[in-house]
Amino acid sequence: MNEEWCLGCHLCEYFCAFVNSGEKYMPKAFALNRQNVPNITVEEGDRINFAVNCRQCDEPLCKKGCITGAISVKDGVVTIDTEKCVGCFTCILSCPYGAVVPNKEGKAAKKCELCISNGGIPACVTNCPNRAIVLEEVY
Amino acid sequence: MPINYIYPEYEIIRDKNKCIKCKVCVRQCSNEAHTYDEELDCLYEHNERCVNCHRCVALCPTRALKIVKTDHTFRENYNFTGELINEIYRQAESGGVLLSSMGNPKPFPVYWDKLLINASQVTNPSIDPLREPMETKVFLGKKVSKVEFDENGEVITKGYPNLELSMPILFSAMSYGSISKNAHEALARAAQELGIYYNTGEGGLHKDFYKYGKNTIVQVASGRFGVHKGYLEAGAAIEIKMGQGAKPGIGGHLPGEKIGEDISATRMIPQGTDAISPAPHHDIYSIEDLRQLVYSLKEATNYEKPVIVKIAAVHNVAAIASGIARSGADIIAIDGFRGGTGAAPTRIRDNVGIPIELALAAVDQRLREEGIRNEVSIVIAGSIRNSADIVKAVALGADAVYIGTAALLAIGCHLCRDCQSGKCNWGIATQREDLVKRLNPDIAYKRLVNLLTAWNHEIMEMMGGMGINSIEALRGNRLMLRGVGLNEKELEIFGIKHAGE
Structure with a gap:
């Protein structure tokens, strides 16, 4: 998570909830007030935002x-x-x-299980508009 | 409350079936054109605030948004169009000068689209750039007229300082102030990776960017903002800005609210004060005065750097260019009337100056006739839109081109032409911290590198098609161009034949 680039747009949350909903069409995943809870949460501050998921x-x-x-x-x-x-x-x-x-x-x-059952590349990473969330292996 | 005469120009259309109420549109619109009502769990559109920048459209995860031009209309009138009527309403309300940004959008002829490029067939072979060597490298600056050798065959002639470019493209002058620090970083890093140059504009050079000095052209404009010895020495070349295509004859004005701590330090002016660039350089009222500044700058940098003089394309541009060539400048940059800007009076942007295509042809012709074409390189600016425009420009006599608008488009600009508001949703023409961070230079610089790599390849393809393997052999090669739909006078100025001839 590079908080320098996080815009607080919350798209990661919505994409996370979508890919983990099992639905194929995003509007359907959020229709009828289905309670899709994302595995990532954006913390918003005065001048800084960042997304938190499992470390x-x-x-x-x-x-x-x-x-x-x-x-x-x-x-x-x-x-x-x-x-x-x-x-x-x-x-x-x-x-x-x-x-x-x-x-x-x-x-x-x-x-968050890093989308291993959803194709391997986390949806929050691919859909972050400003490359604030990246997937890196830490040894 | 007075009557508001103006109906919004655009309408935001939300597909309620697709909208998941994620509110990314609400969060991302700096103009607050979208709002969310918690009580009714409902999103509202405020069309009057929309500038049609597409930030919400691009970020909407379900593509539920689009912006359309309103079909609300005045009674049809060819003379007083809706746009003109609204402008009168705005001025009647505000009493102010109309401001606009980016280039002239009016339907003047685009001469690039009336020029066609030649290709080889049967009698001379075309060249495949993927299989054979192809050179797009250019050198900008004064060229020697004679090369001399000593008795051992070693060259003894000393050349003049030149800029070496891997392709005939540079990034136009855009100041830190008019564009954000992240946008500058993207341009600087792309220039470094591509082996070309970017231009500081008149806003000085931020301390973090001195490391890109080898790929930087530092500008000296009428306000002299940020100019000091270290600045002049940091760049690879120095540009004296006499004029700008978008607003020939007038200066610039960066409002005080944009002069924060960083910009104030870079421009060397107090925080919060307006940065006003006068219309003329008050020490330059003649070619002789220009010569003094050219040589002062050369003296200050030990005659190691080429000096560029940038002018707007205006009526007597050929004669002016001839004077500049004689003033000791190494490179002349000419900016056409479609050149962009961060803010200019609308009437000036839309009505002053001439097309760069005609200016270029006239200048190149004049300098050749006077036998001084080798004294200067010509760089043109003012709406180079693609690689074909570059090939045509080189064939008309340009050494290289400046791209500004195209470069900004590559990093996210959507040409909404609202730069003057300082609320750029794409993080380019703004100094608001929360907006600036929307432009991640890691992504942006790569997009610039991609664009120019693609253009360079296309230039090679077109050159290969003509059977030319070096950009030097294309320069001023007007036989490679034909005009379509041009009158005799236009063909005469371009020095080309009509298609079919």
Whole structure:
């Protein structure tokens, strides 16, 4: 996240919610007040804005707190197994970045998994109009 | 409240089926043409504030927006058009001079589109630039008239300082102030990568950009903003701006509200004061006076840098150019009446000056007749729109071209021509921090590099088609041009034949 270039346009949020909605047509994904919650949130300040999503921590606190072992780290990506998740939301409370949220149904937690199941390139990265969000491998 | 006579020029059309109410339009419009009502969960359009810059259209994720010209109309009148009527209403309301930006949009002839380029068939071979060497490199500056050798065959003639360009294109003078710092950075970095030059304009050189000095032309204009020894030494060449195509005969005015900390330091004037460039240089009232400034600048930089004199294309441009060539200038830049600007009085922009095509042909012809064409290079400006315009310009005698509007288009300008408001939604013609950051130079400079790389390739293709493998062999080669739909006088000035001849 290069906050220098973040315009606070919030497009990342909408594209995130869209690609994770399973819909093929963007207007449909947001029709009828469907509660598509994005995995990325833009924090707005007076002169600076930035988008926050999961930092993919090496030793994630959400994983540590998970009571059912639903959270694991695969190839550097922190993922939630919705089958195992019981919706206790301990992970939401323990994430210091506020990057974990309840899913639409409110029965399990969800978070940014870098769009690995949506083609591999995060939608927030490809759709950021000012290249403020970039995907870089950190060793 | 007085009656508002003016109906909005554009209408914002929102497809309610497609709109997802993400409000990106609300957030991105600096003119506040979109607003959101929380109580009714509804978006409103304020057409009277829309300048048709397409920022909302381009960022709308579902393409739910478009801007249309209003079909609201006055009673048909060929003489008093709706535009003229509205201008009278505006002046009757404000009592002020009408201001406009960018180039003259009026339907004067575009001579580039009446010139056609030749190609080889049967009797002489064309050249494939992908397989054979092709040279678009140019040198700008005074050329030696005779080369002398010593007894060992070594060249002993000393040349004059020249600018070396990888292609016959430079970025026009656009000051820091008229355009944003990020726009300047994009131009500077693109010039460096391409091996060409950008021009500081009259606003001085920001301290962060001295590192691009090798690819910078520093301008000295009538306001002398930001001019000091280090500035002159930083650039590869120095340009004296006598005139500008968009507003020949008048000066410039950067309003005080745009003179923030950075611009004030760069221009060397107090914060918040208006930056006024006088119409003339008050020390130049003749060619002899111009010569003094040319040589003062050469003296100050140890005769190491070529000096450019930039003028607007006006009625006696050939005679003026001849005088400039004799003043010691190394390069003459001529800016045609379609040249852009960050702000100019509308009446001047639309009615003063002459087309660059005619000015170029006249100047090149005159300098050749007087035997002084080798004393100066000619750079033209004032609406070069594509690579074909460049090929035609070179064939008419130009050494290189300045591009300003085309360069800004490449980095996002949508030619809404509202630069004077300082609220450019694309982060180009603004100094508002939140708007400037919309132009990421990493993206913008790459787009400039892409554009010019593509143009250079197209120039090579056209040269190859003519069987010419060096841009030097195209320069002033007017046999490569034919006119269509031009009268005898126009053909005479261009020095070309009509198509079919």
